[in-house]
Amino acid sequence: MKRIIYILIFGILFGCSDKPKKLNIDQMKMEIEMYLEFEPGGYFISWNDTSCSEFKSSWNYLQKRPYELYCHIFNKERNTLGYYRGLSSLRQFAYFQTKPNTDSIIDLEFSIGINHFSEFLAEQSDDYINNFNEKFEEKIEFKPVRVDLKTDLKKKIEIELINRKN
Secondary structure, three states, X not given: OHHHHHHHHHHHHHOOOOOOOOOOOOEEEEEEEEEEEEOOOEEEEEEEOOOOHHHOOOOOHHHHOOEXXXXXXXXXXXXXXXXXXXXXXXXXXXXXEOOOOOXXXXXEEEEEEEOOOOHHHHOOOHHXXXXXXXXXXXXXXXXXXXXXXXXXXXOOEEEEEEXXXX
16 A cells, blocks of 8 residues: 555656656745854855755755756845855855955845756656756746845844746
């Protein structure tokens, strides 16, 4: 009986794997945390996103899921302070450097990109991969989220990412 249940669950989760669906995310809630890593102005941000939640049951879901969340960090003048844009060792964090006493307000810009090292995609056919890439031609970008390093450090903050198209 357990075997049948496992087969049904697997079939529901991966039964449509011969035809990838276009990823459409209007909004996504997640938690972030920021810490001062070193003085002066060296920070660390981590996030726990919910993209590809069907892979969350696996201990190595970051390696399996076909998409990942990228993060770019800017100051008010739009200078890049730090970023995460995909690596072979997938992450949900980034380091960033601010100018002391000037960059307390920062903008976090998240987007969804392809996980080029996805174990799930590595197991798919060439046709599936080509179809997947066609469906993901248009990148999903979210509106910036503004945070204040003076008040938001060392706290779990729930944020809501909203698709720029909305």
